[in-house]
Amino acid sequence: MSAPVDSLDVPEIVLDETADVLADDEPTTTFGDLGLPDAVVRKLAQNGVTVPFPIQAATIPDALAGRDILGRGRTGSGKTLSFGLPLLARLAGGTTTRKRPRGVILTPTRELAMQVSDALQPYGDVLGLKLKVVCGGTSMGNQIYALERGVDILVATPGRLRDIIGRGACSLDDVEVAVLDEADQMADLGFLPEVTELLDLVPAGGQRMLFSATLENEIDTLVKRYLVEPVSHEVDAAQGAVSTMTHHVLIVKPRDKAPITSAIAARKGGRTIIFVRTQLGADRVAEQLRESGARSDALHGGMTQGARTRTLADFKDGKINVLVATDVAARGIHVDGIDLVLNVDPAGDHKDYLHRSGRTARAGESGTVVSLALPHQRRGVFRLMEDAGVDASRHIIGRGDLFDEEITRITGARSLTELHAEAAMGAALHAEREAKRLARELERAQERAGELRSEAEQLTGRAARERGEDPQEAIAAANAAQEAAEAEREARREARRLERERQEAEREAQRPERGDRRDGDRGGFRRDDRRPGARGNDRNGFRRDDRRDGDRGGDRGGFRRDDRGGDRGGFRGGDRRDDRGGDRGGFRGGDRPGFRRDDRRDGDRGGFRRDDRPGFRRDDRGGDRRDDRGGDRGGFRGGDRGGFRRDDRRDGDRGGFRRDDHRGGSRPADDRRGDKPRWKRED
Incomplete structure (x- = not known):
């Protein structure tokens, strides 16, 4: 077993876009020297990739040898080809069974x-290998169909791959x-439980x-x-500056944050x-940036996968040059x-x-990271920079200082x-083109129009010659x-106008x-009409004061009980109850005060008192029963009761619902004979 190749032994190299600036006294390493298949090396050369990055030069030989690799480096350092090319080379020439991939790459995000x-994919094509992306937000049916046909390498997110395995499709x-x-x-992101579950399934x-x-x-632990x-292999320290x-x-003031961002x-x-x-x-x-004229769009996890893909494609193609993103979505942006x-909001x-900083200065390119911090966020941002191991220059600026020569050089604002x-x-140019x-x-x-007029004259002349x-x-x-006719049409148009x-x-x-409606008489439902003292000569009903002027039904209008019919009797105070007995009195229209609030305030309240309700008394359930029970019993006769007056009840005889009324008269307290109807009594 060969000794581990430590990336620290690789000379530190700053590469430009072509990655061809190396020390004159050191040999240049190519992908062919790393042991990759010739077809892959040729494809790399066609894509303009000839010299490997440090992490690629350190990792690929061990990966081709089948060693387990632990790679540590900042994003943008070339890790994808570091593990991808050896993976393709090792699986080339093998046979894949349907639903059983031979290689799997787990990533945290769909992007x-x-x-x-x-x-x-381009290098897999030259080796005859099939790759398939398995992630959320896309059709699971298509992914399962591809697995059934056979896939060599799966590039998957943990959640979707676990779901497909649970369905028995992989x-x-x-x-x-x-x-x-x-x-x-x-x-x-909390995906480690799913990751460990999937890795346990790998032989x-x-x-x-x-x-x-x-x-x-x-x-x-993993x-x-x-x-x-x-x-x-650790080529770039995780907390080292590039x-x-x-x-x-x-450092900006809160009111200056939005205009500075737009600038x-x-x-x-x-x-x-x-x-x-x-x-x-x-x-x-x-949205604010679009309103200010910038070509911008948003990218975040709340968008559908199709919208996220389109936005990212527009950003790559240059249709938009400003992408506003959240941390979760942006980690997959390469x-x-x-x-x-x-950084409008601090990390x-x-x-x-x-991870945010890793979106720029990729593959040896130069980049700038600018963080906006409010005064109260200053200490936290400085501490964050120290933890990240970067040396950041600090500038306190206002709206007028934004276009200082140095700041403009840094941000291009x-x-x-x-x-x-x-x-x-x-x-203006667009308007001129439109004009x-x-x-x-x-x-x-x-x-x-001239051509049509000439044609019309020719046809008119031909018709005249024919005639x-x-x-x-x-x-x-x-x-x-x-x-x-045209003059007539114009005249009609003018007349209509x-x-x-x-x-x-x-x-x-x-x-x-x-103002006219306020000065005059507007009619009903006006708040101002309810404020004057008279309150109500114009309103025609719905007035509480109209019920205080004497007889309740005099001028109120509809919905009166007395208007329901002269001979119906139903629910009428005057007709219905007078028929029940000539001497009963109560509930007669003439005796009843008419539910007037003014009457109730003077002492004589009138109807609807609990103590005065005769309609629910056991003794009053028959029109002629009360008088037949005996002349010596006294009360509860219409003539004695009055009209539901409070004074009558307080002066002595209270009226209905009194327990003492069952015990009065000449009969003993335990004699219940008087409570029975006459036809049930036994003499």
Whole structure:
């Protein structure tokens, strides 16, 4: 077994875009020297990739030898080809059974899975290997169908792969190589339980490769559990600054944060990623930037997979040059040419800051990371920079200092006035182009009108000759008739316009002003009508005061019991109850005060008193029964009761529902004979 290859032995090299600036006294290592298949080396050369990055040069030989790999390096250092090319080379020439892939690559996000697949697919094609992405947000049916046909390598997110395995559509029993990419992010997102469940399904003895930007406690547990004598390669320290990346902190006031963000996003050239904390914040900032003239869009986990894919494609194609993203969505972004990362909201911790920063200065390119911090966030941001191991320059700026020469050099910010001037110039150019287009259309329409007029005159002359008339006279007459008809149509249009104006003027004159309605008598349902003292001569009902003026039903109008019919008797105080007995009294229209509040305040309350309810008394359930029970019993006769008056009940005889009434008279207290009807009594 060969000795582990330590990446620290590889000379530190700063590569430019072509990766060809090396020390003159050191030999140049090529992909062919690393032991990769010739077909892969030729394809790399066709894509312009000839010199491997340090982590690739250190990792590929051990990976081709079948060793377990522990790779530690910052994002953008070339890790994908470090594990992808050896994986393809080791599986080339083998046979794959349906539903049983021979290689699996686990990634934390959908975007990262798709980008890993896109990066490896060209080299898999030259080796005859099939790759398939298995992730959420896409059709599971298509993924299962591809597995049934046979897939050599799965690039998957843990959750979706576990679901497909649970359906019986996939088995990991034949997996020879398992790769775990961005393991630290999986730990941050809480995917480690699914990861361990999947790795337990991989047969023992296969090759396993794990790549992570940091090695925390949970990652160290994975390494000890699943990797056997791993070879460690650490080309870029997780907390080390990259020489081609610069870091800056701008201390701004809260009121200046939005305009400063817009000014930086409006810079010319290059791609910019803006990081915010929440999905709502991403949508809000993207909308503000679009309103200020920047070509921006949002990317976050709340979007559908199709929308996220389209947004990322637009960003890659240059249709938008500003991408506003959250941490979770942005960790899967691998786009070249991003030269500025702007942290509008500070990162949650140093690991998030490193992942954000890793979107720029990729593959040896230069990049700038700018973080906006409010005054109360200053200490936390500075501590975060220390934990991340970066040396950031600090600038305290206001709105007027934003366009200082140094700040402009760092951020490329442009004033909103300049941006608006550019937008106005663009709008003017568009308007000029539109005016020219309309002028051309008008000219063509005029030419067409002339052609049609000539054709009409020719046809008119031909028709006149057929009738034996003078063609010139017929043409002149036709032209005169046409002009007269046009004049008549114009006159009718003018008349209709004048009529509309007259009708509108009449409606305006008839429409009462708001002040007029207040000065006059508006009618019912006015609040002002209920405030004067008289309260109510204009309202016609629905007035409480109308019920206090004497007889309740005099001027109120509908819904009166007395109006239900002269001979019905039902529910009428005067007719119905007088028929029950001539001397009963109570509930008669004449005796009843009519439910007037004023009467109830003077002492004589009137009806609806609990103590005065005769209708529910056991003794009163028959019209003639009360008088037949005996002359010596006294009370409860209509003539004695009065009309539900409180004074009557207080002075002595209370009326109904008195317990003493059952015991009065000449009969003993225990004599219940008097309670029976006469026909039940026994003499």
